[in-house]
Amino acid sequence: MKSNFDLVKDFGDEVDKFQLSFTNQTDRFWKILKSRGVAHLHDKDPLQPLVFTLAAPPAAHEWVDCLAIQLAEKLDPIHRRTLARIDGEKEKGNPPDTTKKTMDSFLKEKFEAGHRAALIHHLELLPPPSPLLFYSYCDDQNAPHKHVAILFTVHMPVEPSPSLSPKEAEESVEEYLSGEVWAKVDTDAVAALLSRIADIVVLMNDNGVQFLGIGDLFKALVSSCGH
Numbered sequence: 001m002k003s004n005f006d007l008v009k010d011f012g013d014e015v016d017k018f019q020l021s022f023t024n025q026t027d028r029f030w031k032i033l034k035s036r037g038v039a040h041l042h043d044k045d046p047l048q049p050l051v052f053t054l055a056a057p058p059a060a061h062e063w064v065d066c067l068a069i070q071l072a073e074k075l076d077p078i079h080r081r082t083l084a085r086i087d088g089e090k091e092k093g094n095p096p097d098t099t100k101k102t103m104d105s106f107l108k109e110k111f112e113a114g115h116r117a118a119l120i121h122h123l124e125l126l127p128p129p130s131p132l133l134f135y136s137y138c139d140d141q142n143a144p145h146k147h148v149a150i151l152f153t154v155h156m157p158v159e160p161s162p163s164l165s166p167k168e169a170e171e172s173v174e175e176y177l178s179g180e181v182w183a184k185v186d187t188d189a190v191a192a193l194l195s196r197i198a199d200i201v202v203l204m205n206d207n208g209v210q211f212l213g214i215g216d217l218f219k220a221l222v223s224s225c226g227h
Contacts, residue, residue: 012038057156166203
């Protein structure tokens, strides 16, 4: 089993490699991912879980999920072959109460079994209000599993306006979730949820599918994403 130092170093090194391959992402994008991930792994007794929300416009949809998988594998290398994953696309037609109970049981089972990362694909497709479940899991004070990382992916319907600053573009993800996806959910509950899951939002550029070279990392990414 790798030491905590090895996990921190491996994660930081891997993010650096990703930056060389996903050539059109901003330095801000990588700085957020690396600094928050390294800080969480370095903390032997974290006060709260690490929560990332990774979003992307249509041209980068498949690659944001691919990157999320790679990050989750580095955050929980022991379970890289059996990652705890929930897919909103598969749940979108199910009753919200059933989905919420299923997700709750699944996450409890995985975290209690020692998993250190959970990946929720297509947050925007989970039947409302089932995503409210994540408030407790991502709480900054009373989360039941503070040592874990929880990663969400959001597929944005359009590319944010190029006139927006990076921070404003990231805020558009919150606006999309609260204004369109969860418009019929209690506004206070949505605000509370967003306060927990949208603290770290990273938005992939429209050109996120462009890579530098076709080396081993590119091949690994393609393989892991089922291409």
